[in-house]
Amino acid sequence: MRHVISLLIENEAGALSRVSGLFSARGYNIESLTVAPTEDSSMSRMTIVTSGSDEIIEQITKQLNKLVEVIKVVDISESAHIERELMLVKVRASGKDREEMMRMTAIFRAHIIDVTESSYVIELTGNQRKLDAFVGALEPELILETVRSGITGIGRGDRVLKL
Amino acid sequence: MVLTGAEIVIRCLQEEKIEYVFGYPGGAVLYIYDALFNQKQVRHILVRHEQAAVHAADGFARSTETVGVALVTSGPGATNAVTGIATAYCDSIPMVIISGQVPTAAIGQDAFQEVDTVGITRPCVKHNFLVKDVRDIAATIKKAFHLAKTGRPGPVLVDIPKDVTMQKCAFEYPQEVSMRSYNPVVKGHQGQIRKAVQLLLEAKRPMIYAGGGIVLSDAAEQLTKLTRLLGFPITTTLMGLGGYPASDRQYLGMPGMHGTYEANMSMHFSDVLLAVGSRFDDRVIGNPAHFAEEPRKIIHVDIDPSSISKRVKVDVPIVGDLKEVLDEMIRQLEASPTRPDASALAVWWKQVEEWRRRDCMKFKNSDDIIKPQYVVQKLWEVTNGEAFVTSDVGQHQMWAAQYYRFDKPRRWLNSGGLGTMGVGLPYAMGAQLAHPGSQVACVTGEASIQMCIQELSTCKQFRLPIKIVNLNNRYLGMVRQWQELFHGERYSESYMDSLPDFAKLAEAYGHVGFRIDKPSDVEGALRDAFSRKNDLVFLDFQVDQTENVYPMVQGGKGLTEMILSSEDL
């Protein structure tokens, strides 16, 4: 089963390698991992997408909690939550493709954020499925480059992950 | 008071009331050694290899209730220490290791004697730090000691670049540590404890299974009280030996791969199993699927939540300090009007005694050749069961665990988790320094002892009257045993040729050495050795080369599928 684990961790050198080292040492999966400081810059928030049986997920959360610098761990996929990912796509855009790309951008509520005579950079956010759908809708030979941020997530409603 | 970083390091150790630091100097720690030179409170034990420094500090910690401290230089000093650190980590031993590092400006430049010590040790420490500012040294060392000894204990490494040890700042040792990310649970959950007590009172075939956590949390007294109150059979693991008196009737010996028949059968067929400070590891329960075949309720008390339900599904998990939780269990039991089910217990004990009558630890002694088990039995007699006994890893380790009956905790020092050959002598050094007047024996094999043999020199320098009991079978005995049983008697590289004359070797280091060939000389030699209060004596016992350790549960097999002796093969 796929799980999305959010955690708060001290914003210190080496903290990320403690987390990634734990996953590799114990053979846990990481589908994606995102990290950045929170509004309180002494803390970082990480979102890890992983998969495994219930027992493995239980061990993952326990092992993460055991890391001295980890402040809080929550499996946000256990209840209602929102996931978002950012993608930038550089596409070939010349001749009739320019129109087509603008149309696709509008349909997916994406933005064109860089324009040259022969290319666009399109920015798109959404959940994984939306991003996949966008890439799927483009003609492969028009895609020059893609980059995705990995997933971040947050619980819906009153549920808050805070110190 | 303005001090250099190096002086601050030593002041911190003084504040922590550290008596001994085990270490080895080098370029990156020269200022720290200079600061050490100018004071008397912290004594430095100069070992002959950094691995032994960490092992000796670890042995000191195991035999006391204190934190062991080691000091090593950067690069090779730190890498030599890694085996010691990993050994302590696997057995959750509280330690602080201070390592020198190249100057901050040189970090990342592939400088002379530079390694990424924090990176290398990360998977085998509870936590580690790189201190880049002299103003952080005191607070970091305070945190290191706090982390090492609280929660599930473990080694903590503090890496300090050379320039940081030269810089100056005002010294003040923090009185307290507060870390928002680190707050181990101490008190167990009341409701869970109540559930556990209920289960214990209803049990028909109960069993207590205690591990190293009992020793680490100094809860032997509570465990003994609880066990007697309940009247249940009890087993303690290799790491938990001494956590319950071995001479007591309720005690069934050690469980697991080389555990007793009665302990393994009782674990397997229990209907309620109370696990305290133990972790159901592969050397204890064998195949977890086989173990799960028999239905039973499991109560698991441990300070580390990640140890619970890791290998075996648990019914009543209780996270907390064992001392606190066991005290609360005792309180609730004493307050309860209900008593354990006496008639069910009588039936269960009858079964347990029947298993015990198999007498699985009996061995055929000989008048012609020294049996290793016999040596350990005699060691137990000669020392009145009161010695601190260390071991290395192999057959001798199992015989020591099986035949030396420990009545008190912290008397048995061995590498249970990592299984590191070479710990025996340095562990004995740590234990002897911690307990100067006590008898300390190192039960070892001719292979293991050679992994840290250089420490005989340290023992001379610091006058440590350790008794080395070498069960010399001229084989990597445990390897040979597996090859005999599972590899068609192909003894690939398990025979040790060209062994030194250990008695002479000991003499060369300035100690006393005996070689013992006859069973009739065993006891006399031991008595002679232990009467030499000021000498290290190396007793080189020439033992039966073909002896194997039994009972045995083969890897992948279940607890009830034991080989009791060579006749079972």
Ligand SMILES: Cc1ncc(C[n+]2csc(CCOP(=O)(O)OP(=O)(O)O)c2C)c(N)n1
């Ligand atoms: C550092 C290390 N290397 C290898 C091993 C694997 N090993 C386990 S027991 C053993 C043989 C030990 O021989 P000896 O010390 O003579 O003890 P005996 O088994 O003969 O009593 C070996 C090689 C180990 N445990 N540790």
